[in-house]
Amino acid sequence: MSFLGFILLGLICGAIAKAILPGRQGGGWIATLILGVIGALLGGWLGGLIFHVGYNGFFSIQSWIIAIVGSIIVLLIWGAITRRSGSRA
Numbered sequence: 001m002s003f004l005g006f007i008l009l010g011l012i013c014g015a016i017a018k019a020i021l022p023g024r025q026g027g028g029w030i031a032t033l034i035l036g037v038i039g040a041l042l043g044g045w046l047g048g049l050i051f052h053v054g055y056n057g058f059f060s061i062q063s064w065i066i067a068i069v070g071s072i073i074v075l076l077i078w079g080a081i082t083r084r085s086g087s088r089a
Helices: 003-020 029-051 061-088
Strands: none
Touching: 003 029, 003 061, 029 061
């Protein structure tokens, strides 16, 4: 997968992950892009480590599922961090 394809995959999967998770997550499009790309990387790493699967290409459903699951994990972690730091202020 090309670098631009990976960025686009991360942006779309980050937006899908935000839509799936209940509640309100902070951050705009830039934060969604960054968290989505980090989530896609995390999903690919975990998928390869645990299930021995990886990215097959931009239009592969396996790539999309890996990236969405990784983005959801990253958004949950991000929400826990921002919720904890927001309660102290």
